[in-house]
Amino acid sequence: MDRQTLIAGLNEDLAAEYSAIIQYIHYSAMVRGPWRSELRAFFQAEIPDEQLHAQYLSDKIAAMGCTPTTLVTPVREADSAEEMLKAVRDAERDAVNRYTERAKQAGELGEIGLKVQLENFIADEQGHLQEVEQMLAGWR
Numbered sequence: 001m002d003r004q005t006l007i008a009g010l011n012e013d014l015a016a017e018y019s020a021i022i023q024y025i026h027y028s029a030m031v032r033g034p035w036r037s038e039l040r041a042f043f044q045a046e047i048p049d050e051q052l053h054a055q056y057l058s059d060k061i062a063a064m065g066c067t068p069t070t071l072v073t074p075v076r077e078a079d080s081a082e083e084m085l086k087a088v089r090d091a092e093r094d095a096v097n098r099y100t101e102r103a104k105q106a107g108e109l110g111e112i113g114l115k116v117q118l119e120n121f122i123a124d125e126q127g128h129l130q131e132v133e134q135m136l137a138g139w140r
Contacts, residue, residue, distance in 0.1 A: 001108045003064070009102050010061050011069040016098065017054035019073040020091060021047055026075060027084045039081055042131075043088075049124055060114060085136050092129035096122055 028043035058068040076087040103118040 001105050003109060006102070006105045006109055006111070007061060007064055007066045009098070009105060010057055010064075011066075012073075013095075013098055013102060014054060014057040014061065015069050015071045015073045016091075016095060017050050017057060018071075019075055020050040020095070021054065022072060023075045023088070023091065024050065027078065027088070030078075031081050031084060033081050035081055039084070042135075043084075046088075046128060049128070053121055053124070056117060060117075082136070082139055085132055085139070089129060089132045089136060092125050092132060095125040096129060099125065 024043045024046045028040045031039045031043065061068040076091070078084040078087045099118050099122045103115050103122065106112075106115040106118060
């Protein structure tokens with residue numbers, strides 16, 4: 001594990017956070033059906049958390065002497081509210097996995113403040129994941 005590998009991973013995480021912001025904005029605009037109002041509010045309520053994550057990652061990458069990415073990972077298209085929730089669930093699972101790996105890497109490099117912040121991100125993303133899983137469990 002070296003510093004450049006950690007920074008490359010943080011840039012991947014940043015690109016995914018940008019994607020999450022776009023995903024939630026897009027889904028809040030496109031959601032249709034009887035639960036539109038509730039799902040629109042849910043999607044919009046997630047945006048500030050993702051923005052905070054992106055800002056922290058961007059600032060940390062810059063503080064580590066590198067340039068934060070401006071690239072975005074692809075946003076999964078979804079035609080129905082259920083597909084949107086499944087895409088969000090999958091993205092949240094991916095975020096938990098990535099942040100778990102990144103926290104381990106940060107710890108190995110003695111980046112304790114970063115490790116703790118990433119663990120806080122894991123808690124945020126697990127909370128989002130749990131909420132979406134509960135929505136999907138009673139969907140049909």
